[in-house]
Amino acid sequence: xxxxxxxxxxxxxxxxxxxxxxxxxxxxxxxxxxxxxxxxxxxxxxxxxxxxxxxxxxxxxxxxxxxxxxxxxxxxxxxxxxxxxxxxxxxxxxxxxxxxxxxxxxxxxxxxxxxxxxxxxxxxxxxxxxxxxxxxxxxxxxxxxxxxxxxx
Numbered sequence: 412x413x414x415x416x417x418x419x420x421x422x423x424x425x426x427x428x429x430x431x432x433x434x435x436x437x438x439x440x441x442x443x444x445x446x447x448x449x450x451x452x453x454x455x456x457x458x459x460x461x462x463x464x465x466x467x468x469x470x471x472x473x474x475x476x477x478x479x480x481x482x483x484x485x486x487x488x489x490x491x492x493x494x495x496x497x498x499x500x501x502x503x504x505x506x507x508x509x510x511x512x513x514x515x516x517x518x519x520x521x522x523x524x525x526x527x528x529x530x531x532x533x534x535x536x537x538x539x540x541x542x543x544x545x546x547x548x549x550x551x552x553x554x555x556x557x558x559x560x561x562x563x
Contacts (some may be wrong), residue, residue, distance in 0.1 A: 420537070421450060421451035421535075422450050422520065422534065422535060423451055423453075423477075423509075423511075423535075423536050424445060424510060425455065425506035425510030426441070426454065426455045426465060427529070427531075428459065431463075434463075434464045434468050436526075436527040437468040437529055440524070440531045441453070444531045444533040451474060451514075453468065453475075454478070454510060455478055455506075455509050456478065456500055456502065457478040458500075479509055479512050484504060484505060485497070485501065485504075487507075487508035487511050487512060489504040489519075491504070491507060491523050506523045507523050509532075513534075514534035514535060515537035518534070520533045
């Protein structure tokens with residue numbers, strides 16, 4: 412059963428990928444599970460926190476990238492655990508578990524899909540989820556540098 416989605420709440424999109432995956436491929440995969448809904452964050456396993464393609468995708472979407480340890484992800488019940496993922500990463504799920512953790516939801520809106528080698532899943536963000544999700548990177552800002560104060 413797919414839970415109803417409240418468009419005002421937005422989505423957490425879990426992402427599993429291989430190192431070096433292009434930003435273009437990541438954004439295409441995210442588009443598959445978001446279907447035009449507002450994306451509130453991308454989420455993944457902590458060892459992908461500095462992946463250039465994923466960091467660039469989050470920046471381009473204007474959302475934080477949230478990360479979780481393999482232990483945290485592995486503790487989340489998911490509909491499609493994978494034994495090969497467990498051997499490779501220490502968790503049976505990256506995309507589905509990360510989407511659930513980042514959203515605070517109990518059910519996925521979209522179960523995992525593989526698009527161009529990128530595994531993605533989404534869940535509707537619950538209002539109370541913001542205190543549980545740890546941002547690894549803040550959303551990009553357009554801050555102006557501080558101007559020096561003229562002397563005296």
